[in-house]
Amino acid sequence: MAGPSTKTCAACGRRLAPSELYYRFTLVLQGEQDVLDGGGRGTGDELATLMQQLEQGPEDPREWEEQIHWERKGVICSACRSVVMRTLDRPPGDDGPH
Incomplete structure (x- = not known):
């Protein structure tokens, strides 16, 4: 009977021993924009022109x-x-680096 498969840390690349504690993650980043720049009203013609440019x-x-x-999993x-927790869990009232 085969043992558990060897895992590799997605961040540092280190191989993890089967007895070592590891953490599963799923990270999804989705772009959003509330208002399109430009003076247009988003008419069908403007959207068709934008699609053609793309x-x-x-x-x-x-x-x-x-x-x-x-999206990434690992x-x-x-x-x-x-490191990930420090990066994503900033103190209240801190607007972050941007």
Whole structure:
């Protein structure tokens, strides 16, 4: 009977021993925008023009998609968990780096 598979930390790349504590994660980043820039009212013609510009542009459609929806799953070690928690759990009233 085979034992548990070896896991690798998605953040630091370290191989995790089967007896070592690890954390599963799912991270989803979704782009949102409440108001489009520009003076237009979002008419059908304006939207069709925008779509045409996007379709004819040099960018790969996958790049556009990843700017709107990016998702990753994996496992991380205890040390990397601490870094992630510090990064995502900022103190109340702190507006962050941006």
